[in-house]
Amino acid sequence: MRINYNITGPKRKSLVAAISQELNAPTHYLGPPTFAYGVGGYHIDKNGVVTGPDNLDFEADLQDRHGFEAIEREYDERDIYESGRSGMLASDIPQPDETDQLTIEMPLSFFTEEGFANLEKLIASKADLIKKALGVDALPIEQTETTLKFPWFRFPAGSDEVAAYSRFIGALCAAAKRQKRVTAHEKTVDNEKYAFRCFLLRLGFIGDEYKQVRKILLRNLTGNSAFKSGNKKGAEVCDEVSE
Structure with missing residues (x-):
């Protein structure tokens, strides 16, 4: 999946912390040139784009528990998100x-x-x-x-x-x-x-x-x-x- 939160700076750090909390996994800062974070199999780039395995509950938790709402999303299996049509x-x-x-x-x-x-x-x-x-x-x-x-x-x-x-x-x-x-x-x-x-x-x-x-x-x-x-x-x- 690819979920774009379009956030940088302190807000991105808060997103990374929320992901770490939801996955119960440690955070790894990858440094230059990507300046990305890795958390439990998920990659968070410098613009707040999260990529990793499809997980609809994960996105729902980030929105409902932590207030992070994506501006766009793409799932590897389209019927997972477009489930109303699936x-x-x-x-x-x-x-x-x-x-x-x-x-x-x-x-x-x-x-x-x-x-x-x-x-x-x-x-x-x-x-x-x-x-x-x-x-x-x-x-x-x-x-x-x-x-x-x-x-x-x-x-x-x-x-x-x-x-x-x-x-x-x-x-x-x-x-x-x-x-x-x-x-x-x-x-x-x-x-x-x-x-x-x-x-x-x-x-x-x-x-x-x-x-x-x-x-x-x-x-x-x-x-x-x-x-x-x-x-x-x-x-x-x-x-x-x-x-």
């Missing part, structure tokens, strides 16, 4: 069924047995928040010979909503595919918006380009999306999606 059938446009439901589909070939099991656990771990965010009572998954159907959404929906819902399903599926271990335990939360925003960040909805998606998916929840306690009291940490 695996979607190119010809598929979500359609309403005979009731007022809007169903989104993913190709069954996208999933391994482990990936499907992870998907069920991932959904279970955030079930109450997802249901409230979408305004539904249940989160069924329907399997056909070629697809998985997610009849979770209400119709009519505007184009922005359809795009947000499609990306959300794609992101869930991509996360289930890439994560090695997922627990189905659902935690009780006091601040719904903050908890779900953290979840969305870890799914890849990072930066201004996903601002509208986050707004749509957070609008039915209560609380403050910026601060866990509801107001600013120093650094606050997002809950983990997986263990």
Whole structure:
């Protein structure tokens, strides 16, 4: 991955320190001519460009825990970041069924047995928040010979909503595919918006380009999306999606 934070001087040193903290790894200053730093397999150049193995949680933590927001990013595996589009059938446009439901589909070939099991656990771990965010009572998954159907959404929906819902399903599926271990335990939360925003960040909805998606998916929840306690009291940490 290549993540550009476009920072120099003391701000870059703070970024390096944050990376060292998140990776629990020592910092190595490489000196001239590059004036770069190396931390746990990641390289931070003199302009604050971070390169290394793809790690979406890593970027989310740097933004949410330390306030570093990238101006541009490129992942080696594009479906890791563009997870809202990943695996979607190119010809598929979500359609309403005979009731007022809007169903989104993913190709069954996208999933391994482990990936499907992870998907069920991932959904279970955030079930109450997802249901409230979408305004539904249940989160069924329907399997056909070629697809998985997610009849979770209400119709009519505007184009922005359809795009947000499609990306959300794609992101869930991509996360289930890439994560090695997922627990189905659902935690009780006091601040719904903050908890779900953290979840969305870890799914890849990072930066201004996903601002509208986050707004749509957070609008039915209560609380403050910026601060866990509801107001600013120093650094606050997002809950983990997986263990």
